[in-house]
Structure formats: C-alpha cells, structure tokens
Amino acid sequence: MFDYHPLSIPAPYNHSNIDSDELLYYVDGDFMSRKHVTRGMITLHPAGIPHGPHPGLAEKSIGAKETKELAVMVDTFRPLKLTETALEIENEGYVMSWAE
Numbered sequence: 001m002f003d004y005h006p007l008s009i010p011a012p013y014n015h016s017n018i019d020s021d022e023l024l025y026y027v028d029g030d031f032m033s034r035k036h037v038t039r040g041m042i043t044l045h046p047a048g049i050p051h052g053p054h055p056g057l058a059e060k061s062i063g064a065k066e067t068k069e070l071a072v073m074v075d076t077f078r079p080l081k082l083t084e085t086a087l088e089i090e091n092e093g094y095v096m097s098w099a100e
C-alpha cells in the first residue's frame with residue numbers, strides 16, 4: 001500500500017542521496033514513478049545526482065492506493081564502479097528522461 005493519508009502524494013519526491021549510490025532492479029509489475037522502465041531493467045543514481053518521478057507522474061499518482069510492482073533497491077556504502085559490459089548496455093537516453 002502507498003501512503004494512505006487523503007492529502008498524500010504516493011509517488012516518491014525528487015531527491016538526491018548524499019552518502020550513497022542508489023541502484024534499483026525492477027523485478028516485476030508496472031513501475032509508477034518512471035516511464036520507459038520495464039521489468040528486468042536496472043537504474044543507477046550515483047550519490048548527489050537528483051532524481052525522482054517522471055514529469056507528470058507525481059500528479060497522476062494522487063489517489064492511488066497500492067502498487068503491484070516489485071523492485072529491489074540497494075543503497076551502497078561505497079561508490080559503485082561500472083563494468084565495461086554495463087557501459088555497453090547503458091540506456092544513454094535515461095539521463096535526459098527528466099527533460100521530456
């Protein structure tokens with residue numbers, strides 16, 4: 001269930017993690033906070049980089065009661081390093097997806 005207060009906004013707010021990288025593995029379901037993120041994808045938000053819901057999705061989430069999405073989030077103690085394989089499969093448009 002999402003936050004169920006009548007005035008709540010279920011989508012997460014924009015934020016940046018100061019002390020950790022944030023890695024999310026999208027396992028299953030319909031991911032409400034980001035467009036074009038589908039099952040099996042991984043996102044990485046390095047420490048200090050602002051991120052949050054896709055434009056318009058915070059407003060769209062108002063009134064939503066629950067989600068059927070399943071994701072695994074890892075906040076790291078140390079910065080992650082990308083492998084050459086990870087760089088080869090990077091979605092280069094992701095970083096600008098907030099500008100849509």
Ligand SMILES: [Fe+2]
Nearest residue numbers: 015022045051
């Ligand atoms: Fe985050």
